[in-house]
Amino acid sequence: MATSLHSCRRSAADNVVFSLTPEPIHPGALDGVAGSGDGGIAVFYGIVRDRSHDGSAVSSLWYEAHEAMAIREFEAIAAEARERFGDVRLAIVHRVGEVRAGDISVAVLAAAPHRGPAFDACRYAIDELKRRAAIWKQERRSDGTAEWRAGA
Amino acid sequence: MRVRVLAFAQLRELLGAHEQMLELGPNASIADAWAQLAARHRGLDDERASTRAARNGAIAGFDEELRDGDELALLPPVGGG
Numbered sequence: 551m552a553t554s555l556h557s558c559r560r561s562a563a564d565n566v567v568f569s570l571t572p573e574p575i576h577p578g579a580l581d582g583v584a585g586s587g588d589g590g591i592a593v594f595y596g597i598v599r600d601r602s603h604d605g606s607a608v609s610s611l612w613y614e615a616h617e618a619m620a621i622r623e624f625e626a627i628a629a630e631a632r633e634r635f636g637d638v639r640l641a642i643v644h645r646v647g648e649v650r651a652g653d654i655s656v657a658v659l660a661a662a663p664h665r666g667p668a669f670d671a672c673r674y675a676i677d678e679l680k681r682r683a684a685i686w687k688q689e690r691r692s693d694g695t696a697e698w699r700a701g702a
Numbered sequence: 703m704r705v706r707v708l709a710f711a712q713l714r715e716l717l718g719a720h721e722q723m724l725e726l727g728p729n730a731s732i733a734d735a736w737a738q739l740a741a742r743h744r745g746l747d748d749e750r751a752s753t754r755a756a757r758n759g760a761i762a763g764f765d766e767e768l769r770d771g772d773e774l775a776l777l778p779p780v781g782g783g
Contacts, residue, residue, distance in 0.1 A: 596783050613782070614710055614711065614714075615710075615782070616708065616710060616756070616759075616775055616777070618759050619756060619759050619775070620782070622759070644782060644783075655783065656782070656783050676783060679782055679783055680780075680781075680782055680783035681780075682780065683780060683782045684710075684756075684775075684777060684780060685780055685781065685782030685783075686710050686711035686778065686780060686781050686782070687781045687782065688711065698711050698712045698778070698781070699781050700778065700779035700780060700781040701779065701781060
């Protein structure tokens with residue numbers, strides 16, 4: 551089983567994309583997931599904040615993942631979203647490595663025939679990803695200190 | 703038998719490596735692997751309560767037995783997003 555702190559894998563099945571990448575995520579990276587029958591796309595971008603919970607300045611977040619487990623969790627979350635919300639297509643891409651304040655750390659796209667399931671599936675996917683996926687982050691502050699941060 | 707241990711985040715820092723090979727006796731469990739690591743790495747046992755283990759990519763109880771060639775991943779509380 552290939553596992554790496556800096557790895558990228560794309561798995562395409564039923565027009566969905568799940569990946570981890572050390573490269574910058576650009577808005578629109580997940581375009582193409584929607585089908586011709588989709589009437590709405592909901593997108594969530596997670597951005598690295600420049601302030602910590604205690605107000606101290608954050609320079610970057612460092613992300614690492616168990617790649618195979620994280621991708622499998624993305625796939626499981628997408629399957630659950632289809633059970634809950636019906637005909638939706640999900641795509642998830644998450645950064646690994648160092649992500650500077652202001653940059654995108656995660657993008658979730660949900661496409662569906664109507665807006666309701668698209669919004670619902672997008673919200674479900676980002677909430678469950680944060681709770682379950684085998685991804686870890688370390689907050690790196692401008693004063694040189696660093697702290698591993700678990701949970702949402 | 704030999705297993706490949708993967709550690710992440712604060713556990714990676716404590717063990718000093720993302721990946722290492724561990725030599726274990728026959729029928730060793732995940733708990734046995736942990737004990738061997740904890741004997742070598744001060745402070746590891748403090749992380750035990752919050753650590754989950756995965757055997758070959760699937761979450762496993764610490765009483766689960768390992769097999770030669772297994773991947774044992776040690777997972778602190780996750781924090782993606």
